Amino acid sequence: MSIAVVFDSAGTLLRSYRTARDVGTGEILPDVETTLLTCRDPARVLIALNAHSRDVMGAPDDQFLSEYLCERKVGFGVSCLRQVTPHEELANLLYGDREALVGDLQACIKDVWGILKEEELVVMDSGAILNLSKRGIEFTVTAGGRPFKGAKETIESLHAMGVATYIASGDRAAKLEQIADHLGIPRDQVHGIATPSIKAQIVEDLQDYYETVVMVGDGINDLKAFRRADISILSEQQSREKPEQLTRAAGYIIKNVREVVPIVRELSDDGIVSI
Template sequence: MSIAVVFDSAGTLLRTYRTAKDVITGEVIPHVETTNLTFSSDERVLIALNIHSREVIDADQSMLVSAYLVEHQIGFGISCTRKVLTADEVGEVLYSDTHARIQDLSECIRDVWNCCRKESVLTMNSGVIVNMGLPGIEFTLTVGGRPFSGAKETITTLHQMGVPTFIASGDRVTKLERMADYLGIPRDRVFGVATPSIKAGIIEDLKQEYDTVVMVGDGINDIAAMKKADYAVLTGQQPGERPKRLYDVANQVIAEVREVVPIVQRLQISTQEI
């Protein structure tokens, strides 16, 4: 009997620091849960931008984010949304926005950097939340993350047990691949800019290849994948409250990612007995 384990990234494998700025009110919101913020309105779309933090800091701070994206031909990925939208619809609003300026994004980058700069292994991703009803960019945001204590050892142990591991995350692929290299997860098992429905599709595809597929997540954007998985694990290593429906779909709740190993060991024994 074969088993595969799929991990979310931010909040599951990575201790994550998130900062958002409300570009309408000017409020900077540290330690924000970006998926909860996005899902609190049907009109919001969480977008990952293919930009580099240093280049944003060095850019003209008064420039519109939309103008910067157009000038540098910067693409984007839709991380999550409650609406069914096309990329063209989202892109039309993103690239014509008149609200957010580079300064708004730089503030988020600096705030996260101040929290994370002492970390030896770090990934940083920036993006925006587009409000389709505004229409325009409602929030700029930056996410920084480092591997949780025990994350690398967990992946190593699972591989030694013959259990392949995968990452399915809404983060940018290039950043995920760098972290996957550190953790020891092959790049062809990394799925970036994965919306909730894409995560669920990844689980369904893996179930065609493996007898048991385990999904390990921590956020509301993992619910669809957890429902599709044969065994759903909710991890609470990332501080913060989680909606009740996450607990409802989880087969097991753990405090640390390293607890995935004994869960898989028990599943191996159960499948062998069957």
């Protein structure tokens, strides 16, 4: 039997720490679930910025974030949204915003770095939550993560069984490739800036080549992929607070990424699969 396992990154392969800042109030929201924060309002759209943290930290804190993004020609990708919106409209909101400052994003970066700076491998990503109703940036966000203990061994075990591994995540491709290199997942099997619909499409496309496609995720943005996959695995390694509809869609619920291996092994009568 040919099998492919698709992993989300944060919460499944990575222990992620996320910080958001409310642009209107200046309130810092530490260790927040950004996808849940986004989904609480159908007008919100979570985007990932193709910006490097060091460059952002070197910019004037009182500069409009939109001006900084335009000056540096920083692009973006959509990570999570509830209503389909043209990319051009999102670009107009992002680059035309006159509320969020560079300092709002710097505050998120500082908080995340303060938590994770002692880790051996740290990957960071920054973005924003746009609000279609408010017509601008409602939150700035930064996420940082380190691989869960056992993540690398899990990938090695799957590869030893002949199982193909993929990453499909809303994070930037550059960040995901760094993770993939560490874990041993081929870069051409890494899909960044994947919205919920794109994740589901990736699963569907892989079903043309593999007899069984397994989706491993941890958040509401994995729901569509769960419903499309042959086998869905919900990870509670980082948090047990999951929406009911997500837990209902999961075929398995795990507490540790290592548990993926025996689940996949059971899919084959003799424990040996072929690509």
